[in-house]
Amino acid sequence: MQFVVKRDTLLKSLNFVQGIVEKKNTLPILSNVLLQLKNKKLSIVATDLDIIFYDEIEDVRISTEGSTTTSASVLYDILRKISSNSELSFDLKTKNKLSLKSENSDFNLLCLPTDNFPTFADEFKEKEISIKSNKFLKLLNKTKISISNDDTRHYLNGVFIHLTESQGKNFLTGVATDSHRLSSSSIEIENISNFSSLILPRKTVFQLCSLLADNSEDLNIQTSENKIKFTLGKMKLVSKVIDGNFPDYRKVVPTNNDKKLIVSSKDFINSIERVTSVSIDRKEGVKLLINKDNVQLSVNSANSGDGNEKIQAKFDSENLNISFNSKYLIEIASEVENKDLKINLKDAVSPVLIEDVSDKNSFYVIMPMKI
Numbered sequence: 001m002q003f004v005v006k007r008d009t010l011l012k013s014l015n016f017v018q019g020i021v022e023k024k025n026t027l028p029i030l031s032n033v034l035l036q037l038k039n040k041k042l043s044i045v046a047t048d049l050d051i052i053f054y055d056e057i058e059d060v061r062i063s064t065e066g067s068t069t070t071s072a073s074v075l076y077d078i079l080r081k082i083s084s085n086s087e088l089s090f091d092l093k094t095k096n097k098l099s100l101k102s103e104n105s106d107f108n109l110l111c112l113p114t115d116n117f118p119t120f121a122d123e124f125k126e127k128e129i130s131i132k133s134n135k136f137l138k139l140l141n142k143t144k145i146s147i148s149n150d151d152t153r154h155y156l157n158g159v160f161i162h163l164t165e166s167q168g169k170n171f172l173t174g175v176a177t178d179s180h181r182l183s184s185s186s187i188e189i190e191n192i193s194n195f196s197s198l199i200l201p202r203k204t205v206f207q208l209c210s211l212l213a214d215n216s217e218d219l220n221i222q223t224s225e226n227k228i229k230f231t232l233g234k235m236k237l238v239s240k241v242i243d244g245n246f247p248d249y250r251k252v253v254p255t256n257n258d259k260k261l262i263v264s265s266k267d268f269i270n271s272i273e274r275v276t277s278v279s280i281d282r283k284e285g286v287k288l289l290i291n292k293d294n295v296q297l298s299v300n301s302a303n304s305g306d307g308n309e310k311i312q313a314k315f316d317s318e319n320l321n322i323s324f325n326s327k328y329l330i331e332i333a334s335e336v337e338n339k340d341l342k343i344n345l346k347d348a349v350s351p352v353l354i355e356d357v358s359d360k361n362s363f364y365v366i367m368p369m370k371i
Contacts, residue, residue: 001066001092003037005057007082007102010044012214013055014076016235017046019207020053021072029116032069035090036114037062045117046072051204052120054236068092068111075100078107120238124222124229129195131172133219133232135187137212139174140205142185142362145331147202148178155244159205162197171361174200175249179367181328182249183335186361196223199242204228208237253365254353257344259317261290265341267311268295269333275299275307276326285369286326290315290345299326322348323371332364 017033025031025048034045042057082088082102091099092111100107140159148156156177164173164186171186172195200208211232212219220231230237272286279301289296295313300306322345333341338358345352354364 001035001037001068002063002090003042004061004063004087004089005042006059007079007086007088008084009057009059010042010088011076011079013044013057013235014072014079016053016055016207016211017044017072018076019203019210020046020048020051022048023073029069029112029118031071031073032112032117033072033075034067034069034114034117036067037065038067047118047120048203049118050201050240051207052236052238053207054238056234058234066092067114068095068098069114069117070098070109070111074109123224123227126194126196126223128231129172129189129192129221131187131189131219131221133212133215133217136219137209139172139185139187140209140212142335143174143176143183144202144205144209145335146176146178146181146183146364147205148176150178155199155242155246158199158201158242160197160199160246160249163192163195175246177247177249177252177365180325181332181367182252182365183332184249184253184363185359188361197246198223198228199244199246200228201239201242204237204239211235211237252351253363254344254346254351257346257350257353259315259320259345261295261313261315261341261343261345263295263311263313263341263343265333265336265339268341269330271297271309271311272326272330272333275309278305278307279326280304284326285323285371286329287321287323287371290320290322292319317345320345320348322352323369324352324366325369328366332366335362335364 021031036043042060044055046053086102089101093099095113096111098109098111143159160175164171169188172189173186175184215232217233222229228239275297276299279299284299284301287298292315294310296310298308336356338356342355351365351367356362
C-alpha cells in the first residue's frame, strides 16, 4: 500500500474523524481510522460502533492498493503540525508499520490489521430525502440546546425528527426537551409521506452540525429500521437511532398565554450576562420584574452578592414577577433570529412560550424557576 495525498485534503477528513472515535477505548481498533486504497480513490472510515463516518478522496496518487488502520488522533496531530499544501507520502512497510514522509519529516506509525475493523452492511432501502444543508443545520442548532443530559431517560438524549402538517403544508420537524425547556424547529418539504419518526442521538447531532457547517452541498437522508444515513457529497454519516418513544410534546406547548412581552434580544442577553456575573456557580436563577415599559433583572447570590439592571421593554399586562434559569434564557435568546424576543406569559408558574417573529416555524418553551 503506497500513495501520495495533499496534507490539507486528508486533514479536513481527519478533522471530522476526531469527533467520532473515542480516544480511550476497550477495543483498540476503534481508536483507529481505516485507510483503504481501491478503485483509484482513498476511502477513510471511522466508527464508535454507534456512528460510522465515511469519506472518499479522489485527488490521490496511488502506487499500490491496499488498506490499514492507524491511530486517528496521532495521525491528525502530525498532520496539524505539518505545513499547509505539503504532499504526504504513505508507504505500508509491514502490516504493523506505516511510513509517513513529508518534506524533512519522517514518521513510522503503528498499525493494526484491517481484519478486526468492524464491517457494516448497507441496508437502506427507503427513498432518499434531499434537503438544503443550511436549512437542516439551522433546525439542529435551534433544537440541540434543549437536548437532555439525563441518561435515565435516554429517549430525551437526542432530537426527535418527524413529519408534521400545518395549514396544508408538510414539514420536517425537530424537537428536543430536557423537561425544563423545549425547542422546536421545522423545515417545509414537499413530496414526502413515508418518513419514519426517529430520535437522533446527541453525539450524531453535534457531528452532523460540524459536517453541515463546513459543506454547502445538498444533504441526502435515508432511513432503515434502526439507522439513518446522511450523505453530503463524498461524505457519509451513518448513525443508530435512539430506541424509545419520544413523549407527546404538544401537551406542554402553551396555547393560552395571553400576556405578551417584547424585548430586544441583544439587550436581554447582555443584561442577563451582566447581572449573573455576580453568581459564582451561575446556578442562581435570574428574577424578572416585568412592567409596562421595562424589565428589571436581578440575581441574588448568597455567596457573592447581588446584581440588578433595568432594560426597556413592552408589556401588555399588569406587573409580573417570574424567575428563570439564566443559562436557558441566554441559549434560547441566542437562537432567535429576530432582533426582538416575543415572550408569551400566563403567570409566574406556568410554561412560557418564546416565539421568533423572523422564523414562524420555530418556537421555544421554558419552565419558570421557583426562587
